[in-house]
Structures are given as structure tokens and as C-alpha cells.
Amino acid sequence: MSQPQKSSNLLWTTLFLCWLTAMIATLGSLFFSEIMFFPPCVMCWYQRICMYPLAVIFLVALFSNDKSVFKYAMPLVLLGLFFAIYHNLLYFGIVPETLAPCSQGVSCTSDYINWFGFITIQLLSLVSFVIIFLLLLFLKRKAS
Numbered sequence: 001m002s003q004p005q006k007s008s009n010l011l012w013t014t015l016f017l018c019w020l021t022a023m024i025a026t027l028g029s030l031f032f033s034e035i036m037f038f039p040p041c042v043m044c045w046y047q048r049i050c051m052y053p054l055a056v057i058f059l060v061a062l063f064s065n066d067k068s069v070f071k072y073a074m075p076l077v078l079l080g081l082f083f084a085i086y087h088n089l090l091y092f093g094i095v096p097e098t099l100a101p102c103s104q105g106v107s108c109t110s111d112y113i114n115w116f117g118f119i120t121i122q123l124l125s126l127v128s129f130v131i132i133f134l135l136l137l138f139l140k141r142k143a144s
Helices: 003-035 042-064 069-091 121-143
Strands: none
Touching (some): 042 121
16 A cells, blocks of 8 residues: 555545544533433533534535545644543532533533443543544644
8 A cells, every 4th residue: 555545545534533533522411402302411411512513513524535624623622621631620529510601501511321330421422522633643743
């Protein structure tokens, strides 16, 4: 396999993994709110605002083999990652709930799911943003 083809395959695979992660996160959040009827808190909405467009951005980048996706996807990922980290800090009580934007409605520390004693909706969001962040860093490094 030639070097350009190998590089193109690596780009496609990385973009596919970014898209797959964003789609699973998007569909998962929709499942929790629309099927399981778990109302999203304010922090969840902020993270959704960052994640949902990523599913479309990565799909377009995947089909156009766009190496420059880093510069327009990374700002959304960083913003979503910030919200996800803050949300987890709220959930685990590291940041006091008085600093939560969820003053009305659903609490940012609601515990709708708790698989294996530690997997929560807040953690699932954080993991999704971290995976996409790491994949984009890998993509940037390989594209340079």
C-alpha cells in the first residue's frame, strides 16, 4: 500500500470513529430523553448543543475526506468538553451545587442511571467528548 493511500485510509478511519462516537452520543441522549423520558438538565442541553452538530460535521468531513475538519470541529469539542468536565465536577460534589446553572427544573446532579456504580449520563458525555478530542488530536498530528 502506498503512503498517500495509507494516509487516506487513516484519515477516513479516524473521521469515521469521530462520527461514530458523535452519533452514538447523539442517539444515546435522544434515547434517554425521548424514550426513557429523562428530562435533560441545563448542562445536558449545553453539551447537546456541542455534540449534535458534530455528528453532521464529521459525516460531511468523512464523505469529502476533509483534513481540515480539526479547525471547525475542535472548538465545539473543547466547549462540550468544558461543559462535560464541569457537569461531572458538579455531580461528584467537587463543585458546590450552588454554582450549578440548574437553578430551576431538573438538577444537574440527577442520577437517572448508575451502571456498575459509576457509569452515569454525565460520565458518558465526558467519555464521548474525550474520545473525539483525542481522535482529533491524532488526526491533526497525522495530517501535519
